[in-house]
Amino acid sequence: MAGSTDKQQWILQFCHGYDGPFMDCARQYAVLFKDTDYKVCTVYLTGEPSEDVVKGSASDEVLFFNYSSKQVRGLKLAAIRDFKKLVASRDFAYCIAHRFKPIYIALLGSKLPVIGVHHAFGDYKRKSRQLFANFFKNRLRLLGVSNAVRDDMRACLPGFEPNNIETLYNRIDVEAVQAEQVSREEAREYLGLPQDAWVVGNVGRLHPDKDQTTLINGFALALPQLPAGSLLAIMGSGRLEQQLKNLAIELGVVDSVRFLGQVPNGRRYFKAFDLFALTSDHEPFGMVLLEAMAAGVPVIATDCGGAREVVGPGARFAYKSENALAAKLTEQQADGNLTLVEVPEAFTDRIAIEKYAAWIYQKS
Structure with missing residues (x-):
């Protein structure tokens, strides 16, 4: 051209x-x-x-x-x-x-x-x-x-x-993103999360195409198998906020789900998470997956859209399957070899x- x-x-x-x-x-x-x-x-x-x-x-x-x-x-x-x-x-x-x-x-x-x-x-x-x-x-x-x-x-x-x-x-500019990310302790203090909890993070609009309904359902199913005090922390705002909060109440997990709201420059605080979960419907790409990887956080994502190009098959689960998500959460928490995460070279x-x-x- x-x-x-x-x-x-x-x-x-x-x-x-x-x-x-x-x-x-x-x-x-x-x-x-x-x-x-x-x-x-x-x-x-x-x-x-x-x-x-x-x-x-x-x-x-x-x-x-x-x-x-x-x-x-x-x-x-x-x-x-x-x-x-x-x-x-x-x-x-x-x-x-x-x-x-x-x-x-x-x-x-x-x-x-x-x-x-x-x-x-x-x-x-x-x-x-x-x-x-x-x-x-x-x-x-x-x-x-x-x-x-x-x-x-x-x-x-x-x-x-x-x-x-x-x-x-x-x-992403990995070095630039990492330079602005704060430590795990600072991130949890800023977000109001306990220092000793096992935390699953999610970031996105509270909107049907992000499917936090399956996220909360799957977390609720997995919770009995997760460490005591485990939390799901959802960063974002949107029209489904009250509906999702009501779902957490209905499932009896309201004390284990934290709605963090819209957090300015939220990727600074990704080290607060022990695992990052993306449940979107046909995500075109999933930039948040790379940002979580840059923070050294293991990621899991639905097996559809652009997300399957970012994460490997072992980190994917069936879309809209709360049972598959629950199994993946339990599996990931039990696996002790998930501490080192790198952004694939294809995304540099x-x-x-x-x-x-x-x-x-x-x-x-």
Whole structure:
């Protein structure tokens, strides 16, 4: 898509916003161009200007269009005009756009080649989006954050060449994440967890697709076989909070389940957990799994979606099976060989840089 050049060029990275994991996603793609001839300009469609975001984006320049979510519904004509002005301001080689709205704006607002990065399933289930992508397929290539997301897009867009829809895994800067994580003792004190308890951790929105219902049911089944005083600690907030609390009461485990709420920069405190459990329904990737691994915490996850690409078969259990989860919790607690956990090399910047370079310069 872009060859070598003697002229200074820029990469335009266009993000929907910087909430949740998306600022770090911008960082991940900006570092692909470290020590190259390219400079990276990262633009956020929504969200107010923030110095913390500027620092966290690891880019040569960071701009904020400062639209509200309401303003970028519909045709997004104002955003397209702003995008056109930006593209005309310098020599951009191509655009990396995260999520569908930025892809839509980038394609309509410029003649640049566009790499669309997708972080979720189902982005091209709609017929209108399939038609749009196929219309621009000569200058659109797509990346999924896991093979599962990639395969979902390939199934929806059979008119694309398969090698124009590929995988580039999410990843973390292991050293940076570890540097900000506090000790087990500090983490437990901050979260209000007893120092001597065996603690199963979970992090995510309290939402049906995270399936904390199975998590609580499975923990309740396993609890009699776990050490006395064992706890399930759930970090996150959402519309199912009261329903999940009621479930813990009904199962008689309310004293063993701690709802920690939304914890700012929660990954700092992952060392508080003895085991990390992800029960999500078809998680596109599961960044929290890597963050738990960076903390040296063993992980288990449902055998579906992108999670099966992050954790091995021995650490997976059947989705929505509280019995399988209970068995896995009991097994993991009893296994004394789970103290050393490393982030697989596939999810490091070095491997990502190599894979991206090989893909971007290939002949389609």
